[in-house]
Amino acid sequence: MSWPMVKLHDICRPKQWKTIAASSLIASGYPVYGANGKIGFYSKFTHEFPTLMITCRGATCGNVHISEPMAYINGNAMALDDIDRSKVDIKYLYYFFLKRGFDDVISGSAQPQITGQGLTKVEIPLPPLLEQKRIAAILDKANDIRQKREQAVKLADDFLRATFLEMFGDPVANPKKWDVASLLEYGSFKNGMNFTKGESGSVLKCLGVGNFKSLATITCMDNIDEIELNTLPSDDYLLKDGDIVFVRSNGNKALVGRCLTIYPNKEKVTFSGFCIRYRIEKSAITAEYLNFLFRTPSMKRQMLSGGQGANIQNISQGTLSALRIPVPPLDKQLAFAKLVDFRASILKKQYDKMSESEKLFDALTGDFFIFNE
Structure with a gap:
């Protein structure tokens, strides 16, 4: 029309x-x-x-x-x-x-x-005013579905953060008096690789700062860009399931110190030189526990103060290894990991529904306003 x-x-x-x-x-x-x-x-x-x-x-x-x-x-x-x-x-x-x-x-x-x-x-x-109101009412309903699903995801995240604090306490204050240790006692760090755009021959994906956004984990590699290198990097530059990756340096200070856990399965994925990878090498600590620990506001502040009280522009392996990390009993960490897995299965269903509602909303707006294109 x-x-x-x-x-x-x-x-x-x-x-x-x-x-x-x-x-x-x-x-x-x-x-x-x-x-x-x-x-x-x-x-x-x-x-x-x-x-x-x-x-x-x-x-x-x-x-x-x-x-x-x-x-x-x-x-x-x-x-x-x-x-x-x-x-x-x-x-x-x-x-x-x-x-x-x-x-x-x-x-x-x-x-x-x-x-x-x-x-x-x-x-x-x-269109006539009544038709405008009809279109707006239909889009209101589609938008309401979309927002409710977004709220459900946020509630699940909020619940898990609250559960973490209830089970383990604030990691900096350590009110439950857990033993503390350096991350170096349980694993190792590796800075990401630097490369030039002129290289060619070997193609693989590279996790960069732009992939972090507000994500806690990445299990699908589809949105990670490919790079081309003269030769494939050594194995220690390739990410493994359960690796925790930190933003080491960025022009946007709000991104520095952000972390996520990645699960590339068998796919070859490296990581940018603006990142640091931490790999757990002892079973006494879990990736799920560390992931939530490093995303608590108090630990983020501790990390970015460098232990000296002044905000810093970047972090290093030294910054991270100097932190004293509470290490609760493994059975408690594993119990929390089960909650994380359960939440992940729930969120996958919600994300699938969110994707459907986004497509519905986009389709409806496209149908109503296609004449503008």
């Missing part, structure tokens, strides 16, 4: 409101929206009714949100003011923008931005 195309500026008035300094935010009041949702509260509001906004500055430029009523929208988001709600449903507009994106509108490379002038090129297919 062909619907009339209208200019965004013909149905609303994009506006950047004054940005509130962080020091002016208060503990309670009217919610304040920044580039990525709520950032605090203020004593005044700019918008009485729910308002659609587009992130217009920074790395998340082009994200869309709908505010609560009685909210303040600051200058890092472009508020779409004065929408004629007798002709336009903002939920319909929200889902259209999710599908459309703003890649053709964003300007600037060092600091991406969207301007009111840039938005003048945006056109919207505008």
Whole structure:
């Protein structure tokens, strides 16, 4: 069906409101929206009714949100003011923008931005209001399914983190008085390999910092990029099941110290020079236990302080081997490992369902907005 195309500026008035300094935010009041949702509260509001906004500055430029009523929208988001709600449903507009994106509108490379002038090129297919509401209601249901499955995954993660602390206590405070030791007593470290792009002849996958994201484990190698080398690396550069890999160095300090456990099975996978591999060589400690230990906030802080209280830009084998790690009895570690395995089986089902719901949502938005492509 062909619907009339209208200019965004013909149905609303994009506006950047004054940005509130962080020091002016208060503990309670009217919610304040920044580039990525709520950032605090203020004593005044700019918008009485729910308002659609587009992130217009920074790395998340082009994200869309709908505010609560009685909210303040600051200058890092472009508020779409004065929408004629007798002709336009903002939920319909929200889902259209999710599908459309703003890649053709964003300007600037060092600091991406969207301007009111840039938005003048945006056109919207505008069916009758009742049809807009029908489309939005269908997409609301699909989106709700997607979000509930994401919440189920988060709850499973939160439960396991809480269980870890209940079973073992905080690893830095060590309230249960477990014996402590250096990781070198139970295994060995290896820095990742460096290579040049001009090499050729032998192909294998290489785990890099970009693969970590928020993952705790990797069991499928499909998303790990291949590299080409003149010759295959020695075996100690190839990852094995249960290896724990740390981000050693990165321009983004938030990534330094992040870790995951990898299970490549029989696939040949090496790891980047920006990473450190730890391999368990004694059965007195488990990968599941260490994985959760190193992802607790207190241990992460301890690791990044280098034991000296000052934040550091990178970690080393020396940094990691200097840490004193609580080592609970093996039977307790194995009991926790069983919980991790059970959670993994549950999460696999949830991820499969999430993938299905993502495909459903993408298919529905594609069906409704295919005329825009």
